[in-house]
Amino acid sequence: MPVPHARPIILTVAERRRLTALAHSHTAAYQQVIRARIVCDAARGHSNAAIARRHEVTVDTVRRWRGRFADEGLPGLADRSRPGRPPRFTAVQVAEVKALACQLPAETGTPLSKWTCPDLAAEAVGRGIVAAISASTIRRILADDTIKPWQHQSWIFIRDPRFAVKAGRVLGLYARTFDGVGLGDDEYVISSDEKTSIQARCRCHPTLPPGVARMMRVNHEYQRKGALAYLAAYDVHQARVFGHCSPKTGIGPFMTLAEQVMAQEPYASAKRVFWVVDNGSSHRGLAAADRLTKRFPNAVMVHTPVHASWTNQIEIYFSIIQRKVLTPNDFTSLDQVEDRLTAFEQRYNATARPFRWKFTPADLEDLMARIERHEQKEQNPQQPAGCDHQPAPLALAA
Template sequence: MEADAAGCDRRDPLLLIGLPALPVAAARPIILTAAERHRLKKAAWGHKTEHRARVRAQIVLRAARGRSNTRIAVEVGAHVDTVRTWRGRFADLGLPGLADRKRPGRPTAFTALQAAQVKALACQVPAEAGAPLSRWSCPELAREAVERGIAPFLSASTVRRWLDQDAIKPWQHRSWIFITDPDFRPKAARILDLYARTWDSGPLGADEYVISADEKTSIQARCRCHPSLAPGQARAMRVNHTYGRGGALAYLAAYDVHQATVFGHCEPTTGIAPFMTLAAQVMRQEPYASAKRVFWIVDNGSSHRGKAAVDRLVTAFPNAVLVHTPVHASWLNQVEIFFSVVQRKVVAPNDFTDLAQVGDRLRAFEDRYNATAQPFQWNFTTSDLDDLLARIDRHTADHPEESSVAAGSMINTRRTSGADHLGRRPRGAPEEEKSRLRPNAWTAITAGDGSRTTQLEEGPHMLTVSDLISPAAFLSIVGTVQDTNPGMDGGMAQRIANEGLKFVVACGRMPDVALAPSRVVDEGWHALILHTKVYEELCASLGDFVHHYPGYAPGNYDPLILVRTQDASVLS
């Protein structure tokens, strides 16, 4: 009989009453491949891994070393039953077994079709829906959906969750503007070439400089009726709302693009004389006075507009070259970026006793800026410009009803060459076929105007389904994909529906080419076919009905059929 130091019997209790001991289950053996070990180590020691995934990975790694469940439980700080559970699941299912199983939860109260209808409503302008609103909000969408009978009840939080699945934000808006300058492309290209230190296809010399100049008008001296309070702990700076007006002045600045040097002065107002004073301030000092050429980039303001301004500047300074930006394209002028810095760091929140204090602070900031400034990192090139203009041309051609009369000048802005609008031709595709397969991608020039700076944003590159079918029909197709694949998130379902739509377009525009979808794309095609009316109208717009054949003989297709299908989808 075994006994410990205190004389207690340490044998199994069942043996003491004459019964055989229960068998102890052996721990499940774990054998890892190199790939599994790499992924588990990354999950076990990664800084961004969630805690439960980290613990499960550590359990499996220790189990692969042959350690017992009890020892692993002590080392990872978990219960032995937890260790046994995840060890067994990995032994049965591998890495997928470490994920949480689906929980039953409460049954869904809404169908995928209802969610799609709400998303389609959010993609409409409220005025079109008959609502006296400028923009939708989640509570307003929930109210409108209930009034339309889409759902008997609906909360704003549910609407917000649905919209978040597809990044739909109807409460936001962006402004845009059509290009009206018929010479937009050559004018913009000259400026972009100057930023890259080239002119007329040749590099600039060491004694050639690029100056970006403009005026920041109406800087007011607002004397607050009460002194501003400095920020403190958990307290922002306090500025009194009421103020007395002390007048306004204009700040003229010339920015050396490649030297990051600013020259400026204040004037009571803008005009030809103040601008020429700024030009003299720069051109009468070195190295600009003895430079071979000094390029002045300006917008089309009244102080320096037209050929008269060019002649006036050249007469005063023969080595100066005045370069105008296109109309409504001040975002190409880098001095606007400097003005935005001035607005944020010097002017706002605008608390000055008089105009003299405004001028003193602007001059002091100019010296401070020149001491440490670095050139702006300008990344927009002529290639980006050609891509942008090509997408605008396609949008104008495909949506004439959305274009203004002024947009007609955009057609003349593209570069004419043997290649397509993007400056490159698809491999093996003639130009006429490329134009026939050009996608109906849409874009808009988006300009956000704040503190004298304007930034141009580019539209999407890929085919958008809104050009082929209505948003409501597309969202309904996405809902069908989710219904046939329970648990699939909205983003993946939308991608599958989009790929299925692109496949049908490729088949309709290339009927003589043998194409076949992958299993995932076929899922989106099936969902599209179920919407018979939408599918019929889509095929009619393509000029040929795309039939679906459930099976095929392998001999009818070559091994590269999927590769050819992918290439065709990209072209179309």
């Protein structure tokens, strides 16, 4: 009876290079590494039995991958496609589950504010969509379309009738223009606001630092040691922060902040210093602008639109403070809070760079155009897309 001979393997230069790299890889899948080593040894003339002993696999395994490479080359070392287990749920059932997730629970008569995967699984079974389904299966179904009904995002209508004008002026200042004219080297932009109600919460037990297999632990119980406000001004293009703490907000604390900034160079001798502020009570309206200009003739107050604090860059700095300085809140006194804020301000100024502000005046025009199209659609719900019609006036851009 003839003895079967092992399939001869002859490698090209490119195949040898790729197989050698795969055989010595530390990141590739282990099965792929073993297959590459089997083929490399076969190309050197080793027998199947010797290769099996060397890599601690069966002779059948060596014979299989040796034969596949001889027949198909490098693609033969990949796994064959497998049909897998047949799906348990039909396409219609999957679509019904996704449609259910896209409904508000209140619309279905369910006393919930938002869906969770276990709730959706129970509701799908209760409605007879499926006989049984797990929360993890619901999660996988929704992940196919990135539907996350357990999350929510808040939003607000634009209410300021001069939103486009006000926002355009602020965004222009960030781009170093004012009313279409470029700013000079002796003109500066200051973004300012107040962060109110910063509490000092003295924990009833000391905070424990992180350790092996343990995160930082902060005691839930605390004693309130009072609250203060942090007023800050941020030079948009120089990335400098000026701030001070006050027991409360108001005209006096804000003017103290203005004095803190405007008394220093280069702002004291600057041609113009633009102060970007929101519509808080301490700097609202023309009276606040006149008060600032009367005290500092080279200061120009520029208001953001109503309910548009996102256009004020100082809010970015306040978010940094909240994450890095005030959370978790564990302070024994208000003096400790003030000292921490002052020390962080100095630390930040030592390495700060201007924020990469990405919302430009061009983006504002696109936003207003989308709002205008939305208003036109609401006013003419039966108007076919692409029909010629007179555009409705846009009050927001007035």
